[in-house]
Amino acid sequence: MTSTISNNPSDVAKGKRDAARWAVASNTGLLLMKIVVGALTGSVGVLAEIVNSGADLVGSLIVYLSVRVSDEPPDETHAYGHGKIENLSGIATATLILTGGCYAIWQAVRQLIRPQPLQHLNWALGTMAVSAVVNFTVSQYLLRRGRDLDSPALTADGHHLKTDVVTSIGVVAGLALVRLTGFAQWDSLAALGVAFLILYVGYSLARDAVFTLSDRVLPPTEVAILENVLRSNKEVLDFHKLRTRKSGSHRHADVHVMIADTHTFVEAHRLTEDLEDQMRDALPNLHPIIHMEPYEDEVAHQKAYHAMENKSP
Ligand SMILES: [Zn+2]
Ligand SMILES: [Zn+2]
Ligand SMILES: [Zn+2]
Structure with a gap:
């Protein structure tokens, strides 16, 4: 294993903070767009995506704050350093993601049982397509930085954004089917797909954090x-x-x-x-x-x- 990145701890910490900042900025923009479009259309697929982006945003903020603390050098009270703060933040993020996933499932099932007609479908379609492209770009960036800087928090964030590309495409497909067939239930099915992916991501993140916090051996x-x-x-x-x-x-x-x-x-x-x-x-x-x-x-x-x-x- 080799790394071309400087081993200077302050360079590594700055690199992590910069990468985390980009994730926060793109998530904020996407979230605002989706909230407007979700309110206009009444799509539960877009709602699931709002939950998704919202969890991302709070998760990225937690990462941003936690890497500042976790990269502090060892001191009198933490002789082994502060690395586990990063894994604790993983637990907090996972809890949020799992809660959001359950909420999205509840809303999707409601819409499936009593479908409401959707408005302004083209706006929703365009917004979700933009979301897919932006998330793909940012996820590739985070995964590269996470690998270079060996940061589990950045890597976890990058993997999560990668699944967001899939969920955005899924919601686009659901909305397109609603447009073609006139059945609003397609939107609910897309929302359910998104929600289960959200749950899976939350589970994986929690599992990895628990592994490290319980002193599991290295791979x-x-x-x-x-x-x-x-x-x-x-x-x-x-x-x-x-x-x-x-x-x-x-x-x-x-x-x-x-x-x-x-x-x-x-x-x-x-x-x-x-x-x-x-x-x-x-x-x-x-x-x-x-x-x-x-x-x-x-x-x-x-x-x-x-x-x-x-x-x-
Ligand atoms: Zn010695
Ligand atoms: Zn011995
Ligand atoms: Zn002995």
């Missing part, structure tokens, strides 16, 4: 990268208790490394620093801690004191 591919660093060093005779977790965009790893007993204390420390550097180079935003053990002495200790426990040393 197997990332753990393998760290194991490779340790295995490829010939001074490392063995290692165990490799533990990993995430906090916002920060990764934490600690591991017991076994080396020859003949190493001096100075040599062992030099090797520790080298291995930590190599691990940091291999995985961005990694904070490794290595616990060194003399191989023969530790094995003898295990035999003498832990033979009955049948556990890893």
